[in-house]
Amino acid sequence: MTTLQNSPTSIRAVRPPSRLLPALALTGYLAVAATALVRPWLPALSPEHDYATRYGYATPAWVSLAAAAAGLLTLVVRRRRPTGRAPMLAGAAALVLLLWASAGVVLDLFRGFFWFTGIPAGEFGLVDWRGAVGRVAAAAALVPTALIMLRTAAPRSTDRAPARWPALVAAGLALVYPGVKFFWFLGGTFARPVPYPEGFPVAESVILVGGVALSLLLMRGLQSRLLHAGLIATGWLVSLVTLNQGMLPIFGMINYGLGGPMPAAVAAFSGSGWMTAVLYGSWAALGVFLVIATRNSRRRTCR
Template sequence: MRLVLPAGVGAAAVAVSAVLPQEVHYDKGMAPLWVPAVAAVLAVCSALLTARRLVLVCGWTAAVLFLWAAGGVVLDAFRAFYWATGIPAGDFAQVDWPGALRRFVSLLAAAAVGAGTLRYQRATSDGRAPRQWGSSWLGYAAFAVGFPYPMLKLYWSLGGSIARPAFYTEGFPVMELVCLVAGAALSLALAQSWGRRLPRRLVLAPAWFATAALVSMAALMVFGTASQLLGITDGPVDFGDTQSLVAVGTVYLSWLVFGLTLGGATLAFQRATGPVDR
């Protein structure tokens, strides 16, 4: 597997971000520096080892660790947008550039290592045809799990109190509902026949982008909460606040499932429509 390159780039990003001064701090709950470093070592090991089981264990573990290290990259992108446009956003227009570099490279490395490990796993199977996951049911699953978060925000905006944060001041969730419509349409395009009549790149590009955004944002909270429970990092979750825990579980776990099902549907769609652009 050609995993040495993404591993090397990931390690370089860790080294560079470690020596550059960090002038802005918003990395509470994000992966510490050792996470992408360990991921890079495991990725190199998976490229050098010959025992299939060890290769797969190292490869998939490296991909997961790189994904953890990428948690927060969407937050970096939003901050960079406000920084570049000059739109007044206060502290949200400040960017931790060393950390943003590390998280962005980690996301690319997670995708590269995951794809390489999957190719290796399929190429070295024992002769049995790999299980084919259809884009239809995965697309419908993605369609369904895209609703909880926007509907929860809509419920809160209309005065609902279940799991609502004590200091909830947001108004009508316009952007959340716009994203819901876009995500629902994209999921159905992956699931239904009309989606295959669209230009292939018009479906794949936003689908992979949405998958990366959803999974990386979910990874920020899922891994951050787990590491906080284990005492590895100081995370943002208040375990004494039941409403906060319910909200976090509803929002971020739904994003994780949404991202994974959308990614699976996108991969199945990509394989089914072939490598040639229409």
């Protein structure tokens, strides 16, 4: 008992992991593998409406199978050795492959909303069900896998409060994409795609306000436990969304190297392809720093 009291690590940090997360992860891996195997028999969109192929995130089926295998390996290794290098490496591979297999799920859900509600949206009401079911399954498996990996990480001393600066970095990164869109809307021509038919950046305004507000709230925290729990859940969700969107060109270029088409997000900028890296890279970086900020905010409430 004395050893626990004198240890710099809190009891909460070394508690045994819940069995719920591995069960959810296992269910997710089986769903990812199943959707990859049945993909050839699912209905496909016509070539002119196949947005997943056009945007370069029609991921090969073997990526989903590899993600499921890496996830299963993570559970097996972690059961035998809860901490250490082996479970961390297996888990990192599973996270990358699941993120790759789920790339584009945000756009699938966006289109699925219009399909379900029947709101007239033209082509945006069409859903690539053949690929969408696999991307949704991979995204669903990604969540418990990420939470398991957060618990697998070596416990840290609670003598010092978690840093708040990652939240400030996230707030700054949340300004990049909306700022560029406002610059182009106001007449700026530097690195602007031609043609550029977009009007006032309404969605980008919401992203700007929401991203900055979320980051600052994660840094400050909320007094109510219930509200703070909702804030943490929002942080994890937005982290997944921004990472998923930000990594689209990278996974699209990998798919292109494997024989797929050039991603439309890259081709749209023609000679200013570096701007694609800046814009989407800001999303990916925002996701990374939101993960850190969300975890730090959660650790502060557990002290």
